[in-house]
Amino acid sequence: MFRPSHIARHTSPFTLISTPNLLRRSFSLSALSLADKPLPPRLKFQDADLTISYLKGTGPGGQKINKTNSAVQIIHKPTGIVVKSQATRSRSQNEKYARHILADKVEELLNGDKSRAAIKADRARKKKASKVKKARRKYRELEKGQEGVTEEVEGVEKPHDEEDNNASNTDSHRHEEDKANELSEAQELEQKR
Amino acid sequence: MPRLSTRTILQAYAQDALLPLLLRECRTVDSARSELRWLRQHAIDLTQQRKEQRYRRLQQARKTGQASEGPHSPRNTQPHRKPTQHHSPEHAPPKGWRRTLRTLCHARSRGTPLQYLLGNQPFGDLTILCQKGVLIPRNDTETFTYAAAEQIRQHFPPPKPEPNPASPNPSPSPSRPPQPLRILDLCTGTGCITLLLHALLSPSYPSLKIVGIDIHPPAIHLAQKNLRHNITLGDLPARASQDVEFRRADVLACPSAPTSHSKIRGRVPALEELLPCIPDFCPRAQDASKPNGQMGREGEGEGGAKVEVDVIISNPPYISRTAFLDGTTARSVRFHEPVLALVPPSPASQNGMVEGLGQGQGQGQGQGQEEDVFYARIVGLAGRVGARMVVFECGDYEQGGRVVELCRRGVTARKLGGRWEAGIWEDETVVESGGEGGKEGACMVVVKRVDVQG
Numbered sequence: 001m002f003r004p005s006h007i008a009r010h011t012s013p014f015t016l017i018s019t020p021n022l023l024r025r026s027f028s029l030s031a032l033s034l035a036d037k038p039l040p041p042r043l044k045f046q047d048a049d050l051t052i053s054y055l056k057g058t059g060p061g062g063q064k065i066n067k068t069n070s071a072v073q074i075i076h077k078p079t080g081i082v083v084k085s086q087a088t089r090s091r092s093q094n095e096k097y098a099r100h101i102l103a104d105k106v107e108e109l110l111n112g113d114k115s116r117a118a119i120k121a122d123r124a125r126k127k128k129a130s131k132v133k134k135a136r137r138k139y140r141e142l143e144k145g146q147e148g149v150t151e152e153v154e155g156v157e158k159p160h161d162e163e164d165n166n167a168s169n170t171d172s173h174r175h176e177e178d179k180a181n182e183l184s185e186a187q188e189l190e191q192k193r
Numbered sequence: 194m195p196r197l198s199t200r201t202i203l204q205a206y207a208q209d210a211l212l213p214l215l216l217r218e219c220r221t222v223d224s225a226r227s228e229l230r231w232l233r234q235h236a237i238d239l240t241q242q243r244k245e246q247r248y249r250r251l252q253q254a255r256k257t258g259q260a261s262e263g264p265h266s267p268r269n270t271q272p273h274r275k276p277t278q279h280h281s282p283e284h285a286p287p288k289g290w291r292r293t294l295r296t297l298c299h300a301r302s303r304g305t306p307l308q309y310l311l312g313n314q315p316f317g318d319l320t321i322l323c324q325k326g327v328l329i330p331r332n333d334t335e336t337f338t339y340a341a342a343e344q345i346r347q348h349f350p351p352p353k354p355e356p357n358p359a360s361p362n363p364s365p366s367p368s369r370p371p372q373p374l375r376i377l378d379l380c381t382g383t384g385c386i387t388l389l390l391h392a393l394l395s396p397s398y399p400s401l402k403i404v405g406i407d408i409h410p411p412a413i414h415l416a417q418k419n420l421r422h423n424i425t426l427g428d429l430p431a432r433a434s435q436d437v438e439f440r441r442a443d444v445l446a447c448p449s450a451p452t453s454h455s456k457i458r459g460r461v462p463a464l465e466e467l468l469p470c471i472p473d474f475c476p477r478a479q480d481a482s483k484p485n486g487q488m489g490r491e492g493e494g495e496g497g498a499k500v501e502v503d504v505i506i507s508n509p510p511y512i513s514r515t516a517f518l519d520g521t522t523a524r525s526v527r528f529h530e531p532v533l534a535l536v537p538p539s540p541a542s543q544n545g546m547v548e549g550l551g552q553g554q555g556q557g558q559g560q561g562q563e564e565d566v567f568y569a570r571i572v573g574l575a576g577r578v579g580a581r582m583v584v585f586e587c588g589d590y591e592q593g594g595r596v597v598e599l600c601r602r603g604v605t606a607r608k609l610g611g612r613w614e615a616g617i618w619e620d621e622t623v624v625e626s627g628g629e630g631g632k633e634g635a636c637m638v639v640v641k642r643v644d645v646q647g
Contacts, residue, residue: 063635
């Protein structure tokens, strides 16, 4: 139910340090614990239902040419769904990916809203919503703090929050710098052309 | 090669400024985009690695500097700012990765194979390291190796005694182990076929011996490196280090000169000279355990019944001189991959190896067949070592047909004893995306001895 690893993944390390913060926020963890419920298992296919093929261009092959493309295409015969994957350079990896995608698609066709993919998307949406909500709450409180309406309990927290704020500010500054660098580099490139 | 249309180039440029460079080699936006993705990841990794190395070097220099200068000059070691990682690697890529990526893309646009740039190529579940000077494993070869493993499993039924601890009679178990499945991989290159065969067969065969042969020393080194690499990655079982061996030998060299072997040390040994040195391939030599005497007898017997191998598999150089130059061979292959691994030597330059060719095909079609040199030689060898299965990769179906014919003639000429079955393996999993002609790419020829069942 309450697992620090979850929090570590979803909140910045600065907020982790302050325990009062954590305690106060623990009520919102219920959204995170959703992920504890295991997803329904992926569909398993009979090999007879599938046609797995490796796409290959025409023309000379073998030693004469060095292809880097190792796309895999799977056809699910009962439903006629065709899936293609060329995400990686490895054929076996591509096959694995294609199988996953196919499983998701077929299940969506069978189960609709209750399929694995749909549940996953739903959870992601909820998680994001709760994140946004929390962020909004945090900044509302910060604003309140700056206005000087500080309660006794929050007085302890305030410096932490400010630190947090500062840290995130510098972070964003750095990102902006990076972006500027990238941009200038891109422009250089263009000018070269 | 048809010209790239301006529209394609513009379309690619709109997506990424580097794509047109890759397009020169890839020819389609789709594959160029995939390659850019892999190159980008590699560039980031590479830059990160270099950065860490530089940091380590700096730290070391600082340490040694402190040690030599003593405590009275602590300020000298301070001035450069700490080159620590400002950003943690998972968030922001290290600085300078774009420059690396651009260099990689330019190299690729000049035709350097992607695998040489990235340093490896996935082959089945294995990762095969690649380096300049050794042929890159092909997708076709991967398919053929899977099929060959399947054929081997059918032709040599794996031993069934699974309930080994419960087996009451101990008599068959001691007789089994000294009879491993012996596979010889000729012209192994990176060792890809050898290693993948081991990965595929080792679960069903408790006792296995696969030897890869190549003439090129860097290839042998790379193959050994690949063996270690895949064992450490966990893709090959630990027993592979005993089961797999890579040796240097000349497949085409003539073994008929016994003096040359003993006198000249630096020469590449001919295959016939090397095979008796592998204990697993000569069952009777093991109890004799006298290498000198055995060698002498070998020389007299001229490759007698001593050496025994069950399967020979080979992906030899098979491109003819003309096909190498007439445009069917890709630019990148021609300029960047080793010719030694692509084009077999012409018969004229090789004076020793007439034996295989002379009898096999001297009568009929004389010229046009120089690219089949290796097949003729290997078929001759197969008869002498008592192999019961031979698997070849051939350049196209025409060549495959010639090789099948070669084997049939070998049987009638009694070079291959017993009854044999030869044919081109039909692959039903590969889809020709182009549509029209189906019989163009590489093919696999399987030759099986059918009168003796393993």
